[in-house]
Amino acid sequence: MSERFDTLFSGMSEETARSTLLRKPSELDNPGLKYLAATRLGACTSAESFELLLEAGANPSDDLYERITRRKALDALGRRKNPKALPVLLDALRADDEPTVVNAADAIARIGIPVDINGQAELIRALEGPDNQRRAVIQAFTRLGMADRDHAIDRCRQDTNPLVAGAAHAHRVRVEGNPDGLSPLISQLQDDNPGRRRAAVIDLGDAGRVEALAPLIRCPVSMPLRAKSAFLMATTGRGSIEPKAVDLLEQLLQDDPRRLDLDGLPPTEAAEDAIRDGLQHRDEARQYAAAKALMTLPKEGQLNLIDGLRSSLGSDYGVHYLLASCTGLLHLHERSDLVREALAETAPQYAKSRVAAAWSCLRLGLGDQRSALQALSESNPWQPLRWSCERALLHLA
Structure with missing residues (x-):
């Protein structure tokens, strides 16, 4: 998501x-x-900036600032999507620094090109590291469509850490074409731990299977x-949206x-x-449970609370989003100025508020x-906002 914050x-x-x-x-x-x-250089296109990122990405210094710079340079190289960065990136897999x-x-x-057998061997070697590292390696195999030649990833499906096992289940579904990995992932959507739900x-x-879209x-x-994730699941190989997914995407x-699975939480x-x-x-x-509670108040209470929250917490982009959303969901025409302001907000951290504003319009x-x-x-450039505005216009017509 780094691109959203380039400004x-x-x-x-x-x-x-x-x-x-x-x-x-x-x-x-x-x-x-x-x-x-x-x-910053991740958003540039010049050859000079690319060479500097390669140099920073290959720097093995133990200095803390240099280490963080190396991590950021590696991330920037991924955003540049230039295959010439692959040797530096593969070499960085041997670092003793997990975030690197x-x-x-x-x-x-992110570069999007499957690596050769030697590159795959470097990735498999990195599976011996900490759990976050193992998850990232498995995700690379999945997103590049690379087969699990030595069954190292398949063995991870039994891992006690659901973040590692979950990534391996996804590989089984997408690369091996075996849908039995969907069931444990769908079950994990109900986990009490928010980090596991996000994973x-x-x-x-x-x-990438559209049949899991409804629970997601x-x-x-x-x-x-x-x-x-939903757009990845709903997009066909030709780049269009599966017709059967349109209503579900609109609901999302x-x-x-009131339509989310909140039964596991005390109201x-x-x-x-x-x-x-x-x-x-x-x-x-x-947060959603609190928004749901707001929606149960009498209309006067809704308006007063929205006004108070807008005044005291309006710069909190999570609150800002839920207010823009609830205003439309509750048909609060009296606060339509809030919706207009949210749609016009260009700061990147408020992008999701613009989605809510589109539907509230x-x-x-x-x-x-x-x-x-x-x-x-x-x-x-953000597909959820672009698509929301397109669909809102269609229904407004």
């Missing part, structure tokens, strides 16, 4: 980023600028994470808390303090927003 580094020119990346951390007033520079190996494996997958959503996206869209994790993107009390606390919880399921009949919806449907 945060837009104040750093490519020239500045290149010169910063060349300097030692001890020469900088703020050594952290060095790894920010590596991230994880970023290298992720970058190899299952990612793994189902990697598995009801899982109480963040809408953008579900949407990313409208994101009504949030329909009281201002409880709702406010729940909306700020780190577990998205608790439909529910509130905001025909004056057609031109904004049209522009977003034609040019926005």
Whole structure:
């Protein structure tokens, strides 16, 4: 998701980023600028910036700032998608620094070209590391469609860590074409642990089977994470959306808390303090439960609470999103200005609020927003927002 935040580094020119990346951390007033520079160069296209990223990605220094810079450089090389980076990325798999190996494996997958037998052997060797590293390696095999020649990945399906086992189940489904890996992943969508639920959503996206879409869209994790996997599952080999998936995608993107699987949670009390606390919880399921409680209040209570939350927590992008969503779901025409403002918000961290606003425009009949919806449907780079605006316009017509 790094691309969504490129604008945060837009104040750093490519020239500045290149010169910063060349300097030692001890020469900088703020050594952290060095790894920010590596991230910035991931959005560039010049040959000079690519060569600098290769140099930073191959730097084995033990200095903390240099290590972080190396990780960011490896991530940036993946975003550049240039196969010439593969030797550096494969070499980085031998690092003794887990985040470095994880970023290298992720970058190899993002370049999108299956590696040769020697490269696959390097990846398999990295399966001997910590669990996060093992998960990233298995994901690389899955996303590149590479076979499990020595059954090393298949053995991981029995791992006690569901994050490792889940990645191996996804490989079995997508690469081996065996759908029996779907069942444990679908079951994991109901796990009490939010991290495991999120992992299952990612793994189902990697598995890429549309038949698992219905349970996935009801899982109480963040809408953008579900949407990313859902579009992978719903997109055909020709790049179009499976017709049978359209209604499910619309349900997911409208994101009504009342349609999510929240039965495993104690309900949030329909009281201002409880709702406010729940909306700020780190577990998205608790956030959705709080939004659901807000929706049970009398209309006057809904309006008053939304006004109070908008004033005190409006800069919290999770709260901002749920307010933009609930305003439309509750048909609160009195707060249509909130929806208009959310649709016009261009800061990247509020992108999901624009999705909620698109559907709220439909529910509130905001025909004056057609031109904004049209522009977003034609040019926005984020598929869930672009598709939401397209569908909202279709229904508005």
